[in-house]
Amino acid sequence: MTDESCSPALTPAEWRARFRRGANIRPTAGLAPxxxxxxxxxxxxxxAFDFLLFAQRNPKSCPLLxxxxxxxxxxxxxxxxxxxxxxxxxxxxxxxxxxxxERADLVALWTADLVSFLIGCSFTFESALIEAGIPVRHIEQxxxxxxxxxxxxxxxxxxxxxxxxxxxxxxxxxxxxxxVQVTSRFxxxxxxxxxxxxxxxxxxxxxxxxDLGDPVDIGAGEVPVxxxxxxxxxxxxxxxxxxxxxxxxxxxxxxTDRRDAEFAVL
Amino acid sequence: MTDESCSPALTPAEWRARFRRGANIRPTAGLAPxxxxxxxxxxxxxxAFDFLLFAQRNPKSCPLLxxxxxxxxxxxxxxxxxxxxxxxxxxxxxxxxxxxxERADLVALWTADLVSFLIGCSFTFESALIEAGIPVRHIEQxxxxxxxxxxxxxxxxxxxxxxxxxxxxxxxxxxxxxxVQVTSRFxxxxxxxxxxxxxxxxxxxxxxxxDLGDPVDIGAGEVPVxxxxxxxxxxxxxxxxxxxxxxxxxxxxxxTDRRDAEFAVL
Numbered sequence: 254m255t256d257e258s259c260s261p262a263l264t265p266a267e268w269r270a271r272f273r274r275g276a277n278i279r280p281t282a283g284l285a286p287x288x289x290x291x292x293x294x295x296x297x298x299x300x301a302f303d304f305l306l307f308a309q310r311n312p313k314s315c316p317l318l319x320x321x322x323x324x325x326x327x328x329x330x331x332x333x334x335x336x337x338x339x340x341x342x343x344x345x346x347x348x349x350x351x352x353x354x355e356r357a358d359l360v361a362l363w364t365a366d367l368v369s370f371l372i373g374c375s376f377t378f379e380s381a382l383i384e385a386g387i388p389v390r391h392i393e394q395x396x397x398x399x400x401x402x403x404x405x406x407x408x409x410x411x412x413x414x415x416x417x418x419x420x421x422x423x424x425x426x427x428x429x430x431x432x433v434q435v436t437s438r439f440x441x442x443x444x445x446x447x448x449x450x451x452x453x454x455x456x457x458x459x460x461x462x463x464d465l466g467d468p469v470d471i472g473a474g475e476v477p478v479x480x481x482x483x484x485x486x487x488x489x490x491x492x493x494x495x496x497x498x499x500x501x502x503x504x505x506x507x508x509t510d511r512r513d514a515e516f517a518v519l
Numbered sequence: 520m521t522d523e524s525c526s527p528a529l530t531p532a533e534w535r536a537r538f539r540r541g542a543n544i545r546p547t548a549g550l551a552p553x554x555x556x557x558x559x560x561x562x563x564x565x566x567a568f569d570f571l572l573f574a575q576r577n578p579k580s581c582p583l584l585x586x587x588x589x590x591x592x593x594x595x596x597x598x599x600x601x602x603x604x605x606x607x608x609x610x611x612x613x614x615x616x617x618x619x620x621e622r623a624d625l626v627a628l629w630t631a632d633l634v635s636f637l638i639g640c641s642f643t644f645e646s647a648l649i650e651a652g653i654p655v656r657h658i659e660q661x662x663x664x665x666x667x668x669x670x671x672x673x674x675x676x677x678x679x680x681x682x683x684x685x686x687x688x689x690x691x692x693x694x695x696x697x698x699v700q701v702t703s704r705f706x707x708x709x710x711x712x713x714x715x716x717x718x719x720x721x722x723x724x725x726x727x728x729x730d731l732g733d734p735v736d737i738g739a740g741e742v743p744v745x746x747x748x749x750x751x752x753x754x755x756x757x758x759x760x761x762x763x764x765x766x767x768x769x770x771x772x773x774x775t776d777r778r779d780a781e782f783a784v785l
Contacts, residue, residue: 302568306586320572
């Protein structure tokens with residue numbers, strides 16, 4: 254991990270070009286700081302209306318940054334000139350809701366009826382939290398953020414339904430309000446928390462045993478704060494067992510040309 | 520108009536029930552103050568993905584409050600129990616992009632493949648402007664807001680494309696910044712202005728001759744401020760000449776059960 258902790262200062266386009274030619278395959282956390290990174294979900298056109306409607310109804314867990322219609326591989330708003338089939342470091346292929354393989358690119362699998370969804374990622378608001386003097390424990394501990402499947406239902410749309418997945422960050426009690434304010438400014442990347450405090454209220458039994466990611470230490474005087482998580486739409490899509498779903502591999506996000514600050518409101 | 524200027528204090532559900540039985544047919548401005556009113560666009564399922572994508576790409580001109588899938592006539596989030604076919608005071612029917620008729624209800628025209636879109640309306644932010652001490656001229660003058668077709672393109676999606684339509688409100692120069700702040704709090708109803716000042720910058724030749732609505736007086740020391748307008752999605756949908764499009768009649772909006780304040784951010 255020592256190489257990876259020291260990243261060259263490349264632009265988003267330079268990182269995408271490296272990934273395109275198969276170089277520097279690695280998780281994207283910390284790369285191109287200040288630029289928005291995105292989750293990728295690709296589905297056949299027949300499921301696209303339902304998934305777009307699901308996103309419209311669940312904007313906190315599924316904040317859409319851009320939808321790329323069938324027939325196109327270029328995210329014109331988020332990264333003009335990029336190729337969604339090649340410009341992420343690593344991809345996953347799900348068939349009938351089951352992980353079939355991980356791949357370096359999607360060129361051989363791409364068909365003209367695929368619709369691509371770029372979904373906001375919490376990296377953006379985590380930078381804002383740190384800048385506001387609020388510690389982000391899993392970054393301090395160099396682990397993946399702890400994620401939990403809650404009893405909060407998403408609003409269903411067509412074939413898509415399922416529980417909300419949350420990520421948790423422990424926040425010092427005297428900084429909880431500031432954390433709400435800071436993340437409220439970023440509705441395009443999950444926005445304000447959806448719960449503060451007692452995990453049992455949203456159906457979480459044991460913070461030390463997350464459903465995904467790694468547990469983190471919670472210090473005395475710290476309050477667990479829960480944000481809707483970008484894993485929700487993937488989990489929900491997977492549960493509907495689409496014939497084909499293509500995604501980024503966990504942590505291997507799409508690095509866009511848009512700056513975090515462009516997505517702040519007020 | 521004297522009767523209409525004195526409205527009984529009915530709840531949204533009571534107004535909808537009156538409209539359902541054909542009573543009190545009238546424009547909805549000023550009715551059920553404090554509750555969100557919505558534009559209605561109904562399209563066949565075959566066009567629904569493109570229109571939903573258009574809305575996702577143009578959130579300021581086409582802020583979606585709710586999408587009601589084919590097979591349903593109930594806006595469960597905005598007004599549980601309501602019937603979109605009967606609960607607006609007046610409707611319009613467009614065939615191949617041409618106004619075919621106005622009707623009191625849509626019952627006879629409804630088919631199982633229709634998808635309904637409820638779109639935010641500026642009534643919500645106008646109340647907030649007035650509460651903030653910012654005059655709203657067309658309300659003072661009891662006319663319709665002036666609207667202009669600009670040279671600002673919308674972001675196209677599938678069959679839908681066209682120019683952005685804006686509404687204009689003259690604001691005293693020392694209140695322009697406050698007007699930006701106040702309306703920024705309501706992204707679900709067009710949000711912040713999209714232009715301040717010189718109309719020519721966005722392709723408007725003569726403020727005294729709006730493309731839709733009525734001209735208003737602009738006083739000395741007042742600056743024209745332009746917001747994306749809910750007429751945009753209707754105009755864009757109409758331009759694509761869908762085989763069938765059902766809408767509310769101008770000014771005859773859907774009165775929801777949700778409060779304006781619920782849609783304020785920060």
